[in-house]
Amino acid sequence: MxxxxxxxxxxxxxxxxxxxxxxxxxxxxxxxxxxxxxxxxxxxxxxxxxxxxxxxxxxxxxxxxxxxxxxxxxxxxxxxxxxxxxxxxxxxxxxxxxxxxxxxxxxxxxxxxxxxxxxxxxxxxxxxxxxxxxxxxxxxxxxxxxxxxxxLNKLASGEWLATMCLTEPHAGSDLGLVQTKAVPLANGRFALSGTKIFISGGEHDLSDNIVHLVLARLPDAPPGPKGLSLFLVPKFEADGQRSAVHCERIEEKMGIHASPTCVMRFDEAAASIVGEPGKGLNAMFVMMNAARLLVGLQGIGLLDAAWQKANAYAQERRQMRAPGSSKAGRADVIALHPAIQRILQTQRAWIAAGRVIAYRTALELDTQKHHPDAAKREAAARWCSLVTPVLKSAWTEQAFCGASACLQVFGGHGYVREWGIEQHVRDARVAMIYEGTNEIQAIDLLVRKTLPDGAAALQTLLAELAAEPGQSQRTRQALQAFSAFVQEQVVPHADAGPDQPFWLADDFLRSLALLLMAWAWDRLATAPDVEATAHAAFWRWVWPEFDMRMGMMNTTLKTGQPAPAML
Structure with missing residues (x-):
């Protein structure tokens, strides 16, 4: 188990x-x-x-x-x-x-x-x-x-591992505050100095070399994010010499204890520039976007692992007679109890829908790269841009909340280490934070990807989803209602106050997540051997929550005040 x-x-x-x-x-x-x-x-x-x-x-x-x-x-x-x-x-x-x-x-x-x-x-x-x-x-x-x-070959094969060195003690989500410096050298390389924190795998003995990709600032660079460049610093140079890169300590964390989260110090380490000066974030976002899809997959995987444990336990653990049981006094397995079924079926609904959305996103990445039709490539890029922040945010949140619900299936046994479920709760929590916090994902979706073009890209995506074969009438109606709401309410009121879109962002992302789940479950329902219990569980709560989130955004737009945060 x-x-x-x-x-x-x-x-x-x-x-x-x-x-x-x-x-x-x-x-x-x-x-x-x-x-x-x-x-x-x-x-x-x-x-x-x-x-x-x-x-x-x-x-x-x-x-x-x-x-x-x-x-x-x-x-x-x-x-x-x-x-x-x-x-x-x-x-x-x-x-x-x-x-x-x-x-x-x-x-x-x-x-x-x-x-x-x-x-x-x-x-x-x-x-x-x-x-x-x-x-x-x-x-x-x-x-x-x-x-x-x-x-390239060493990274492609995995013989050497890599890090992404962005965060500094004073610069987390705001990378424009990065202070690490890179000074040009006569040989065309750079001397890189500074301290980076929260660096996953900054030092370890898994591979014979580690390739550090580091955001830093050239001496004449302007302040802010436009002044950042990207540099490569290997743990070992080609001649076998150790670079001036030091792991000062690893963090003591709530979870993922097997992953060293390092504080890395660069002492005039020899570095090579990656891409153009001042275009470091452009180069780094290639890495960050790939990482965000993988973090969404972390959420799905961790939730599935927690569900497997809870489901196996529920099939074996006998307690009181389940409601409706025909044999008085019989102890039934807890999987027959409605409260436990509700927990397990809800997580299965999230897992199944998440897989459809994540795998579709991966297919769109290949379409974006390789399809001969420019219109298909454009549509794929639109999907990836709008859906990736939703996948990262909604499914990492559910991984933590759902793993906690799965722990509840075990009762007191879940709170002790013997059964292994508490590790999933601890491990899952970090995915809501790294690679851009879930709040940053919501801001990215609404403020950076929806409002600048008047929601044109989002409107197109919603229309494409509604037009796909197999969509239920209720899903089509919800997609159209959300599209109208964005066009008639969100976009016109976006400049009502400088903070207005930021109050809306979290409910906006959650609403889109629920719509994507409805689309996914309509797709699942048309396939053979669909999981009927998870399907039923999904439809029981998706539309009430969707209506509630829309109501919360309406309240925010009318009053100019934030709706209460959901617990």
């Missing part, structure tokens, strides 16, 4: 029965040879086997032992280095990387399935390779030929 096991048949159901991924991929010349259902199923099954047999069994010991810091070096928990070496040598990090870079050229959605499984199995372990693909894409699109030759 304590060890998660991937259920690859569920992943395959969403991919092939619901989303028809093989048909979508067949439209892409670069992916057509990988559109074979049997091939994709084989990869997913093998991934599930590796994750279940190699990574999942290390979850509890990794949490209890944790990463250990001593004199600047970090030792990972027993079994972590060996399992990671087996992971990259088997080719798992390179699934979606380009063949010319040593990758396998498989669809992004296959990598998405793998990362959902990995995060469900062992969140702390998966933090290490979690940034690999983003770092690879960053170097591939913005690195010089010399940087590509040195680092």
């Amino acid at each position: 304590n060890v998660y096991q991937p259920r690859t048949s569920e992943h395959a159901f969403v991919l092939f029965d619901v989303l028809r991924a093989h048909e979508r991929l067949a439209e892409l010349p670069a992916m057509s040879e990988h559109a074979d259902t049997a091939l994709l199923l084989q990869v997913i099954d093998e991934a599930g086997r590796f994750v279940g047999e190699v990574v999942a069994p290390l979850n509890r010991s990794g949490d209890e032992i944790g990463a250990q810091w001593k004199a600047g070096a970090v030792t990972m928990p027993p079994g972590f280095r060996e399992s990671y070496q087996a992971f990259w040598q088997a080719g798992w990090p390179s699934l979606a990387c380009a063949v010319e870079d040593g990758g396998q050229g498989l669809p992004t959605v296959v990598e998405a399935v793998l990362h959902e499984q990995l995060n469900a199995a062992n969140h702390g372990w998966t933090m290490a390779p979690g940034l690999l693909h983003g770092a690879y894409e960053c170097i591939r699109h913005h690195g010089s030929d010399a940087l590509k030759a040195r680092y």
Whole structure:
């Protein structure tokens, strides 16, 4: 009961029965040879086997032992280095990387399935390779030929791991306050000095080298975010010399104990610039956007892992007779009790809908890159831009709240470590914070991606969803109502006060999340063998909450005051 096991048949159901991924991929010349259902199923099954047999069994010991810091070096928990070496040598990090870079050229959605499984199995372990693909894409699109030759293959294969060094003690969400300096050197490189905090995997013994991607400021750079440039600092140079990069300590955290969250100090470390001076955020956002999709998948995976534990326990734990039971005095398994069914079915509804949305997003990423039709590429980019912040925010929040609800199924047993459910609650909490807090995601969606174009992109997305075959009348009505509300109320009143959109942002994102779930469940309902109990559970609460959120936004717009926060 304590060890998660991937259920690859569920992943395959969403991919092939619901989303028809093989048909979508067949439209892409670069992916057509990988559109074979049997091939994709084989990869997913093998991934599930590796994750279940190699990574999942290390979850509890990794949490209890944790990463250990001593004199600047970090030792990972027993079994972590060996399992990671087996992971990259088997080719798992390179699934979606380009063949010319040593990758396998498989669809992004296959990598998405793998990362959902990995995060469900062992969140702390998966933090290490979690940034690999983003770092690879960053170097591939913005690195010089010399940087590509040195680092691209190593990152694509996963032989070397990477970090994303943004945050400083005084600069979290506001990266314009970054003070780390990069001074030009005569040899064309830079001397980089400063301190970065909350750096996942900043130091460890999993790989033989670590590639640090660091935001810093050139001497003549203007203040604010436009003055930032991106630099690469390796742990070891090509000649084997150790860079002037030091791990000062690792944080003692609520969860993900197996992932070293480091304070990193750069003492005039030799650095190479990535991309153009002053365009560091442009290059870094390639990495951040990839990371945000993966964090959304963390939410789905962690919720699934918590549900697996709670469901297994509920099928075995006998207590009082369930309401409606025909045998007086009989002790029934608690899975028959309505209160427990409500908890379990609700989480299943979130998991199933989240998979549809996340896997669709991964398919759109490949469409955006490879489709020969410019209009299809534009539509894919619109989906990814608007849906990614919703996926990251709503499903990481549900991972924490849902894991806590799953703990409730265990009663007092859930509050002790023996059953393993409390680890999921602790581990899941961080996903609401990193890669842009959930509040930042809501602001990004409304203030940066909806209002600047008068909600034109969002209106188009909502119309496309409503026009898809299989959508129920209620979902179409809700999509149209939300579209009208945005056009008639939100956009015209956006400038009623400088803080007006910010008061709306959280309810706005949640409303869109509920609409996307309704769209997803309509898609699920048209596929064979849909999960009837989770389907019914979803429709019981989605529209009441949607109506409530719309009412809260109406109140905010009319009064100019924020509606109360939801508990």
